[in-house]
Amino acid sequence: MTLEKNLKERIKELTCLYEVSSIIVNNDYKELDKTLFSIALSIRKSLQYSKHATVEICSGTFHLISSTLTKKTVFIESNITIFNESKGYIKVYYPADKFTKKDFLKEEKKLLKNVAINVGDLLERVTIRENEAIVKRKMEHADRLSILGEITAGIAHELNTPLANILGFAELLKSKEAGSTQASKDLDKIINSAIFSREVVKKLMFFACEMPQNLGLTDIIPVINEAMNLLDPTFKKTEVKYKVTLPKSPVLLKADTIQLTQVIFNLVLNAIYFSPKGGLIKIILEEAKKKIILKISDEGPGISAEDVQKIFQPFFTTKTVGDGSGLGLSVVHGIIRSHRGTIDYQPNNPTGAIFIITFPKQ
Ligand SMILES: Nc1ncnc2c1ncn2[C@@H]1O[C@H](COP(=O)(O)OP(=O)(O)OP(=O)(O)O)[C@@H](O)[C@H]1O
Ligand SMILES: [Mg+2]
16 A cells, blocks of 8 residues: 555544544434434445445444445454443444455554444443433432322321211211111211221321331231132132242241232232233242342233323222222332332233332341
């Protein structure tokens, strides 16, 4: 290669590096594929035989190629590293019928390495931004739920005493009203409505973690088995199947067994409600080193991305009027939080809902 040609090549490479840096500086995170495509074109321009070259950039969900590849090729490649892990590559190809590997200059390999480092840095920043957005959303969600919890606790508390009075005095009147007079029937309606309202208040207090707890270290396997036994008739009636998978040895957890039963009840009853006839509900308990994981999955329609944000809020329901108060999952959330656990939703494959509860081991 003549000195002049050599110099021309160097200039092209330096121009490429400069271009890549300015493309990255001007990157719009919403249009990352555009940025990567400009980088690919810039690399191509810098090559000795640019007209014959094809550049491919591949990392995670991104995969782009500057032109279609011929069948047989020769190529050089450089790995893209994100947080010290190899997460993709940049490759430059020439068609094998006209070129050999020797046609790639030493400097071109070095250039590719430099660009791959820059692309890795860019993708690292993208990952950081995405993680920040997820954390922010989670915090906002937790904030809203805890404010809701405080308000609900206040309301439930205020309603508790007058409700107890309504119920108490109605029962007193009824004991004085003999026989089945109209007044006695009306009193029954008052009593039933008061009992229903008291249940709602109780659920609200659960959601707000205001319910007294009876925590003790217990094996939760019998708790799950007992809850499932109680639910068995409902399964038979609705023609939904279930399968319980439990570890062989006891799983010890510091828990309030009545509250834990309520969690299982609420989740399984939801799963049954949304299951098609013949659908399978799986209840799986697993023990990891530091965690106890309970999964409840069904084969119903699952929950839309939009609704997932709302399911733990009190009174959110998509059931038909009269079928649900929208308090089940709020109660579940309250109980699990008071056990220092977490509950997450995941879509089931191919369809359905999976609720995953994780308790830390003591
Ligand atoms: N397994 C599931 N499959 C599909 N959607 C579900 C499932 N579990 C919960 N949901 C959605 O979450 C909503 C809230 O559930 P939640 O248990 O809090 O209230 P509810 O079941 O509607 O009423 P309640 O539990 O008070 O009778 C449901 O109405 C439904 O839209
Ligand atoms: Mg429910």
